[in-house]
Amino acid sequence: MSCCHHYDFIDGNEQIFAVDPSTIRFGRGALAEMGHDARALGLKRVALFTDGGVAKLEAVATATSALRAADIDVAVYDEVRVEPTDESFKAATRFAEEGDFDGFVSVGGGSVIDTCKAANLYATYPAEFLTYVNAPIGDGQAVPGPLKPHIACPTTSGTGSECTGMAIFDLLERRVKTGIAARALRPTLALIDPEVTSTLPANVVAASGFDVLSHALESFTAKPFTQRAAPDSPALRPMYQGANPWSDVGCIEALRRTGQYLVRGVRDPGDTEARHGMMYAATLAGIAFGNSGVHLPHGMAYSVAGLIRDYRPDGYPSEEAICPHGISVIVDAPSVFRLTAPTSPTRHLEAAALLGANTGGAGEEDAGEVLAECIIGMMRDTNMPNGISALGYDDSDIAPLAEGAYAQQRILANSPVPVDEDDLQALYRGATRYW
Numbered sequence: 420m421s422c423c424h425h426y427d428f429i430d431g432n433e434q435i436f437a438v439d440p441s442t443i444r445f446g447r448g449a450l451a452e453m454g455h456d457a458r459a460l461g462l463k464r465v466a467l468f469t470d471g472g473v474a475k476l477e478a479v480a481t482a483t484s485a486l487r488a489a490d491i492d493v494a495v496y497d498e499v500r501v502e503p504t505d506e507s508f509k510a511a512t513r514f515a516e517e518g519d520f521d522g523f524v525s526v527g528g529g530s531v532i533d534t535c536k537a538a539n540l541y542a543t544y545p546a547e548f549l550t551y552v553n554a555p556i557g558d559g560q561a562v563p564g565p566l567k568p569h570i571a572c573p574t575t576s577g578t579g580s581e582c583t584g585m586a587i588f589d590l591l592e593r594r595v596k597t598g599i600a601a602r603a604l605r606p607t608l609a610l611i612d613p614e615v616t617s618t619l620p621a622n623v624v625a626a627s628g629f630d631v632l633s634h635a636l637e638s639f640t641a642k643p644f645t646q647r648a649a650p651d652s653p654a655l656r657p658m659y660q661g662a663n664p665w666s667d668v669g670c671i672e673a674l675r676r677t678g679q680y681l682v683r684g685v686r687d688p689g690d691t692e693a694r695h696g697m698m699y700a701a702t703l704a705g706i707a708f709g710n711s712g713v714h715l716p717h718g719m720a721y722s723v724a725g726l727i728r729d730y731r732p733d734g735y736p737s738e739e740a741i742c743p744h745g746i747s748v749i750v751d752a753p754s755v756f757r758l759t760a761p762t763s764p765t766r767h768l769e770a771a772a773l774l775g776a777n778t779g780g781a782g783e784e785d786a787g788e789v790l791a792e793c794i795i796g797m798m799r800d801t802n803m804p805n806g807i808s809a810l811g812y813d814d815s816d817i818a819p820l821a822e823g824a825y826a827q828q829r830i831l832a833n834s835p836v837p838v839d840e841d842d843l844q845a846l847y848r849g850a851t852r853y854w
């Protein structure tokens with residue numbers, strides 16, 4: 420159902436999809452095996468990146484003692500900023516440069532893993548900060564070669580950053596979220612221990628769980644790789660190549676698990692099956708979108724998070740306004756899938772069914788509404804904000820939000836529907852309020 424007619428081969432267009440695998444250890448106790456893995460990578464002195472909150476958790480203690488038991492020197496950097504900025508990336512880079520490290524470990528959420536990728540990059544190949552940042556905001560130059568080994572250990576069930584070659588940050592002077600995307604940034608090894616989810620606040624499980632849901636949905640409904648012109652050389656094939664049969668496999672299982680476990684995992688911290696199930700869903704979705712890419716909800720999320728004024732959700736640092744990544748994504752998603760459904764109605768209906776919607780009797784013309792309503796129902800069940808108005812945005816914000824999203828050309832190129840700034844404004848208007 421999901422594959423047969425979705426990839427029509429067209430002369431002159433791409434015929435080949437790439438599988439860039441992630442090396443993964445998944446399961447209870449994976450963190451305690453870190454010493455073995457670090458030694459196998461030849462590491463003798465590592466920088467361990469985390470943030471002030473995660474630093475107090477057992478995960479960091481477990482990782483540190485596993486490394487030290489294997490006779491590996493560890494220097495801990497616990498000043499990673501949640502929702503990092505160019506300034507916080509630069510501070511982390513200084514730490515990476517000064518310690519004479521032969522490898523890196525990150526223990527934390529997407530912010531920590533992304534910061535570690537950036538510090539590894541700029542310490543290995545020093546350059547002006549915008550050199551490797553995605554065009555048109557940055558210069559978009561290629562990373563010159565491989566980075567030092569990086570073992571990534573996620574402590575939230577969301578970003579999938581341990582499986583991707585992407586590092587996201589806020590560029591302060593432009594008030595925009597953007598990123599660095601390169602295969603070289605993909606961690607050498609992802610150590611994923613689902614035990615870490617047992618202490619996560621409900622709102623963190625919800626926000627990161629909706630990030631998983633949207634990774635899988637966006638990857639599944641992205642512009643098919645066969646609709647892209649064939650590259651002039653294999654080296655020019657983009658890392659985010661569009662929907663493809665490999666990514667589809669991870670998306671389908673990630674959606675099924677998210678439908679089964681997200682609401683349960685938010686409501687009951689003691690529901691180990693649900694929380695572990697979401698961790699595996701996050702990994703599967705990370706593998707999928709790490710090969711296919713995301714599209715409009717993530718492109719729109721960058722300015723929703725970047726322009727936030729006074730939103731302070733439960734479960735996150737409260738010193739300053741913050742819009743957690745998963746929330747900035749999911750508030751856009753129903754509006755987007757109402758627009759994109761006509762490009763692949765069967766896929767949109769299949770996704771809704773995997774998430775648990777009753778699609779019996781629904782026709783292709785209903786696909787967008789059925790999927791949107793399914794997502795909205797899950798948002799209501801987990802106390803997510805009711806659209807961008809609940810984050811403090813009003814009509815006067817629509818134009819700057821759309822302008823920020825339009826700058827995310829690398830992501831917009833993966834959309835199944837071409838969009839201009841007016842279309843993005845309409846999408847934000849459609850995301851104002853859902854119930």
Ligand SMILES: [Fe+2]
Pocket residue numbers: 578630634717744748
């Ligand atoms: Fe994401």
